[in-house]
Amino acid sequence: MNKVMLITGANRGIGAATARLAAQRGYHLLLNYRSRADEAAALAREITAHGSVAHTVQADITEEADVLRLFAELDEHHGRLDALINNAGMLETQMRLEQMDVARWQRVLATNVIGSFLCCREAIKRMSSQHGGDGGAIVNVSSMAARLGSPNEYIDYAAAKGAVDSLTIGLAREVAGEGIRVNAVRPGLIATDIHAAGGEPGRIERLKGSVPLQRGGEAREVAEAILWLASEQSSYCTGTFIDVSGGR
Numbered sequence: 001m002n003k004v005m006l007i008t009g010a011n012r013g014i015g016a017a018t019a020r021l022a023a024q025r026g027y028h029l030l031l032n033y034r035s036r037a038d039e040a041a042a043l044a045r046e047i048t049a050h051g052s053v054a055h056t057v058q059a060d061i062t063e064e065a066d067v068l069r070l071f072a073e074l075d076e077h078h079g080r081l082d083a084l085i086n087n088a089g090m091l092e093t094q095m096r097l098e099q100m101d102v103a104r105w106q107r108v109l110a111t112n113v114i115g116s117f118l119c120c121r122e123a124i125k126r127m128s129s130q131h132g133g134d135g136g137a138i139v140n141v142s143s144m145a146a147r148l149g150s151p152n153e154y155i156d157y158a159a160a161k162g163a164v165d166s167l168t169i170g171l172a173r174e175v176a177g178e179g180i181r182v183n184a185v186r187p188g189l190i191a192t193d194i195h196a197a198g199g200e201p202g203r204i205e206r207l208k209g210s211v212p213l214q215r216g217g218e219a220r221e222v223a224e225a226i227l228w229l230a231s232e233q234s235s236y237c238t239g240t241f242i243d244v245s246g247g248r
């Protein structure tokens with residue numbers, strides 16, 4: 001039987017790279033996207049053309065009703081869940097903290113924190129032996145920002161990823177006896193659209209000299225760590241973090 005993986009924010013960037021690698025490793029996939037239906041559909045076509053199974057589901061993970069519908073579609077299409085990849089995340093324009101408004105903080109926390117909490121909750125209801133599940137693995141996509149704080153850029157995003165780190169540690173311990181492992185990756189400077197969303201498409205070029213490996217990373221390099229944490233090969237790891245940051 002093929003294992004089933006749900007990836008949030010799967011249509012591009014690290015989520016899409018994870019989907020491609022997971023398909024190669026034999027997972028059946030539920031690919032969540034928020035707004036870019038064409039991108040998600042093209043990815044699903046690519047994956048199914050290579051002989052795997054992939055369904056796409058639109059859902060804004062900040063909306064509880066959307067997350068409930070996402071997991072209901074999971075139940076309908078796949079009937080089980082082996083791995084949840086909490087990948088969807090966002091940041092906003094670079095600025096100092098005193099320039100930020102409350103609406104921005106609410107958006108940043110809603111996606112990066114509440115969205116991850118909602119998906120964890122629904123995954124546990126399906127995975128936990130306490131609920132009749134077979135266990136599973138949750139991988140949260142945090143950020144090196146949680147450690148570095150992102151001064152002059154987006155302290156709100158960094159703090160939200162700090163919350164994801166605490167979620168990872170606490171939940172790992174809470175559900176360890178129920179067959180569920182919870183781990184996280186902390187990507188560093190990875191080549192995706194997220195830097196343009198912060199207002200600086202060339203951010204990696206500016207900062208790569210501060211990376212011990214002297215370059216930005218590729219989404220595929222993060223996907224490798226995610227897939228390892230989701231797999232049985234990491235069976236003795238829970239509440240742990242892999243920094244995929246070139247040593248930064």
Ligand code: NAP
Pocket residue numbers: 008009010011012013014015032033034035036059060061062086087088089090111115141142143144145186187188189190191192193194195197
């Ligand atoms: P990206 O290319 O901007 O992709 C972000 C993905 O998240 C998109 O698919 C986006 O959907 C989705 N998303 C955002 N808000 C959502 C919501 N409310 N509901 C559902 N989906 C939502 O960025 P990325 O670099 O691949 O980011 C993936 C993860 O890695 C994020 O958690 C990010 O914080 C983390 N990360 C990235 C880096 C980096 O350097 N790239 C470093 C550290 C951590 P749409 O396409 O519809 O917008």
